Amino acid sequence: MKIIMLFSLLISSIITSAFAVENLVGACSLGASQLINRDLLAQLEQLSQVAEASKERVDLVEASVSYGFLGIGVGKAKIYLTISEGKIVDLNVDAKVGILGINSDIKQKVTIDRLKRGQPLEFFLEGARQPSLRIRPGTGFSETGGTATIEIWDGEEYKKETISISSSLGNKYKVYQGNVARTNEVTGVKINMRGMNISDMYVGSYKIETR
Secondary structure, eight states, rough: OOOHHHHHHHHHHHHEEEHHHHHHHHHHHHHHHHEEEHHHHHHHEEEEHHEEEHHEEEEEEEEEEEETTEEEEEEEEEEEEETTTTTTEEEEEEEEEEEEEEEEEEEEEHHHHHHTTTOOEEOOOTTOOOOOOEEEOOTTTTBEEEEEEEEOOOOEEEEEEEEEETTTTTSSOEEOOOOOOOGEEEEEEEEEEEOGGGGGGGGEEEEEEEE
């Protein structure tokens, strides 16, 4: 009987030790996996930080927005690029406009892959039925710019102006009315909004200022 009890205790001890070793190995494997995951995440975070650090904002043009026959100033819109290593990453509009007691905080970004597919950047007042202004990239628009069309809603249809976005003059991205030429460089845009309610707001008049 004593021999049987000793044998049972010995078997139990071996099994317990085996489970302990298995748990230890599992814990070590899990710990190693966690360490690898942490290292990978840290490397990805570093790469992301490097990529963000290489990006640069380039302001293209500022539009002043007014309202009504008196031309009361109601806000501004800034259109700018984000570039990295000299190539376009995205096109942005950042605007704050207050008309008829309604404040619109407009922020839109269109990435280069979408611009290459023809997706426009839109100036869209809160509650409006259609965007007051769109910048639609032309065929062949790429990471180094190209031609685009400014579409301006006049209440019935979109009036169109051709522009170029290029860094070929002075190695800095700028907007030009029509072809790329120093005398065509756009220095500002004035937009006068009209309408008795936001949903039917339209551009009564506009002016593209050049050098």
